[in-house]
Amino acid sequence: MHLELTEEQKLIQDTARDFARAELEPVAAELDQSDDRAPMLANLKKLAELGFMGLNIKGEYGGSEAEVIAFSVAMTEISRACASTAVTVSVNNMVAEVIQSVGSEEQCTAYIPKICSGEYSAAGFALTETGAGSDPAGMCTQAVDDGDSWVLNGSKIFISSAPYAGVFVAWAVTDREAPKGKGISCFLVEAGTKGLIIGKEEKKMGQHASATNEVLFADCRLPKSALMGKLNDGFRIAVGELTGGRIGIGSLGLGVGLAAMDYATRYVTERSQFGQKISNFQAIQWMIADGYTDLEAARLLLMNAAYRKEFGKSFAKEASMAKMFATEAANQACYKALQMLGGYGYTRDFPVERYARDARITAIYEGTNEIQRLIISREILRNLN
């Protein structure tokens, strides 16, 4: 057992932290309140230049080969400043990883370098549909083999980064007769493809700078080479990749929770009531102790899941636990932090209400925490046999 980061991992953590403080934090409030996301897109490009879009990607595809623990700590540092930027980085890394793990050499060469270099501002993960959320195998989008091409029809919702994504991995049913989950395939769809329509953008509680859109396929014709992985193997791919993505979202949650607690802890050492700093009151001290302890526990779960993935061990149960625990700890931390600021915490002059709104979705996306609990219990009960 040895629980320290390596020098390289610390360097990546420091780089992410410095960049987040210098570039992300100053624009985060503005990004939250305006419709102009240009500052975020500019920062995404800089993050790509620093190597943060392909942390677990091979050097030959433009990645940093920093692996999973480094990815987790980088995500946390970025989200301490701006959750919208962080979720975009997380999804970009996930898309690059899914292409690297199941894509052909041609597909890897064609798309991954563009994600890693920032040539694409973002990449999209088009899985969810109106009727297929926690149950993605229930999707309706279809891909029909039309000789020399695939023709996609259907609609996806809640697709992060859709208006500025350069490429999407998209899932569609390729065998309607197959048992549930056995007839789904995975495709690569470039932005600008005819029949790929970016639909309405959702108005959300938080993570405003990260666009969340409907994505429609209307007789969207793709070359045969757009199929990624084996035919009808798409569901397995989706489920597998979401597992790794959970480490990213858990790490993001941790970052938001830490940001909230850090802000509130500084605040209580300045705020006086009843003739003394409110940090002198045990009611406040308790919130600090509980908030940070849960976040530290979340960090250990995340590090353990990342370590297991990095070293080729099973990590599904660990990633689900880390995602569930970290995102719930983050929400609780935001709740406490807002309370510590009192009425000021509820105003937009302070960042804590933004953290609280940004944190909420982390318990929902990348597999709701209810799905995480199903995965955890299933793994435990299976191992008992």
Place this chain on the structure above:
Amino acid sequence: MNFELSQDHKVLQETVRDFVNKEIKPIAMKIDEDHMIPDALVRKMGDMGFLGSYLPEEYGGAGLDMLSYAIVIEEVSKACGSSGVLISAHTSLASGPIDTFGTEEQKKKWLPALNTGDKIGCILLTEPDAGSDAGAITTSYKKEGDEYIVNGAKIFITNGGYLGTGVLFATHDKSLKHKGVSAFIVDLQSPGVVVLKHENKMGIRGTYTTAFALDDVRIPAANLLGQEGQGFKIAMDTLNGGRIGIASQALGIAEGAFERALAYSKERKQFGKTISELQAIQFKLADMYARIETSKLMTYKAAWMKDAHLNYTLESAMCKMLASEAATYVTKEAVQIHGGYGFICDYEVERMYRDAKITEIYEGTNEVQRVVISKLLLA
């Protein structure tokens, strides 16, 4: 970064597990009913090295590290929380401070018998009016020739009933509060050490929890531990390490209750299926397991930090708080999963629920842990 236990730690874990399954698990219920851990079991744990796990070999210890100690207590506590705390209080609250603050002569004199289990160790700190506020102790000492004369009362002394070797805290001037406190090694068979009672408790009933009167107890000057006036510092340092022991005990109790709840959920049928097929139960299992996993990671991390000579005060307070609250939560849910059977003493989760509660209270209440944690974070 490496979360795997070393080969040595894994071998130790297996060894302890085998011992526990053979020697402790079959009698855990009887230990609770009899309010007594059989002397033969204490002797065997001594023979196995469980009572001196991280103490140096030159004084008869097993020469292992803090992580090994955590593993031993965790595995023992999976079957019996009473036996777990016997080891914890003995090792980190008596042998530990003697090893850390004692002179060469003191270590040679006291540690070998503690490490074999010939003597069982305890700490005499708590008093009726000095619980969380340990600086408020009133047990007094005064020097007379080459002896210290001690008078006062100590309560809630885990392992006290063995009348073995104690680390005793007393003040020479209570108006000095914690600055007047000194620590002594005391042979509890000395004249003037009077057992007032053994407490009858909700849980960990196999352990002695003893109240003492100290009536002109004469302690040789050679038994002063550290310097005069250094007692409070010794107490705090000792409790710091001890928290890892109690976190390990709490972790073990939680794991024991989880194992039983999991197995039960796979056997018990309602509505035509095993209750493990119902989401209400599955979600309980997921939450219980996640709380156990965080406790384990935090406890092992604190132990690893102590072994790596890093400052671990924050982590030891956090692991104690997390693991003890996980233990009360997990045992509560384990009883719930068992339904009415969980309330019946034939099922072990009933005992585990009772045993878990104390881990939130002793070795610094969780309220004190929160003070420690927030002070460090606000500093």
